[in-house]
Amino acid sequence: MLKITNLNKSFCSKNVLKNISFSAPAGKITGFIGKNGSGKTTTFHSILNFIDYSGNITFNNKRIDENSYANIGYLPEERSLMPKLTVYSQVKYLANLKGMSTAEVKSELPKWLDRLQVVGKMNDKIKSLSKGNQQKIQLIATLIHKPDLIILDEPFSGLDPVNTDLLKQVILAEQARGATIIFSDHSMNNVEELCDNVIMINNGLKVLDGSIQDVRESFxxxxxxxxxxxxxxxxxxxxxxxxxxxxxxxxxxxxxxxxxxxxxxxxxxxxxxxxxxxxxxxxxxxxxxxxxxxxxxx
CATH class of the missing domain: 3.30.70 (Alpha-Beta Plaits)
Structure with a gap:
């Protein structure tokens, strides 16, 4: 379980996050929603310990630090692949950092390429792939090491309906595996379809927290x-x-x-x-x- 208690973050004089508290259970999908600039990505960066913050963040009752990263999969909103690398080299580099052996990557990568119907081969350079297929490679790098905590920032951005459905099936499979999943999206239809729970922040404050059905019926x-x-x-x-x-x-x-x-x-x-x-x-x-x-x- 991911647990956040009294999370606060300021940049200079601007208070971006204001006493945010919530939990994301294992085996559940939590939607994290809000307007652009509401503090969603700042919350993700706080969870990942990329920035300083005040408050308490734990995963499975332990504070997140550098030793936790091998157990986390993070898909950032801004994609960050190295275009001159091959698909294999890119995924291997990131997977090795998460503790996977090269032999494991060689075994698992072809299965993921097939599973996500990537149009491209392991030895193709990243820059030769379409934007949608590059996004699939980044997703593979996020999930190939079977993380227990998965954070997806706008995972469906730029995908067509067919590939969106492919990604949804992958997310549901990761949930069935028991992972804790939290993702942000601007499509409330995606959130309603996939999520068990939803958190909404507005101007740095939490304004919604509960199961999708309970939140809806509260209105x-x-x-x-x-x-x-x-x-x-x-x-x-x-x-x-x-x-x-x-x-x-x-x-x-x-x-x-x-x-x-x-x-x-x-x-x-x-x-x-x-x-x-x-x-x-x-x-x-x-x-x-x-x-x-x-x-x-x-």
Missing amino acids: GLTRIFVRTSMTETELANLPHVISVNLTKNGSYRLVIDNEQAGKELYSLLTKGEYIRTFDQEAPTLDEIFKMKAGETIA
């Missing part, structure tokens, strides 16, 4: 999706309805002022008869992100 079941013969105007005039929108699949999305109004609206919409759709849900994580990111924090 109330205030979204109703319905298919009905009623018009948009009629729906908008129903009690407790704040707004109405027609979705792309032909249902209406109602925002209501109180989740307890769901039963009353169900009766008004169905009138005791069958309707094809009535679904009462919490706001999506994307909606919640926008709500929390827009808050003014002193």
Whole structure:
């Protein structure tokens, strides 16, 4: 388990992280979200002991230091491969630093190239690969030594949908292996799909912390999706309805002022008869992100 307690970090007079505390359990995927400049990468750099900070950070009850790095996989937001090296030389160099033998790298690297469908060979130079395939090589270097703590900073950036799905399957496999995984992403759909828990920081403060479902439901079941013969105007005039929108699949999305109004609206919409759709849900994580990111924090 990764545990962070009272993490603070300032650059000159700017307080970037303010008493951040949270934990990321083993065998779980934790989404770490926030606006650009909110402090996500600074938090990652603090975890990795790249920068000085105040507070306490432990992994499996031990402080992270240079001896911990062989057990950590870190994919930085800014990719950092050496373009003149071959794929094999690049991965071998980084894997050797994490304690893997050259023989192990020779055995494991072809499996990873196949697993991630890399278009390129072990002896190809990094600079000859496409940007997407270079990103896959960096991911391989992050994971090939089977780390127990995996930190991924914007791992899906620049990937097409097919390769995004490939990477998601790899992340889920690492979770099944028992790794502690924490990753940042600007796509809330990716976070909802993959993560067990979510942490959000805004202006250096933690503003969300919990399971995806608990976080969503804490905002109330205030979204109703319905298919009905009623018009948009009629729906908008129903009690407790704040707004109405027609979705792309032909249902209406109602925002209501109180989740307890769901039963009353169900009766008004169905009138005791069958309707094809009535679904009462919490706001999506994307909606919640926008709500929390827009808050003014002193």
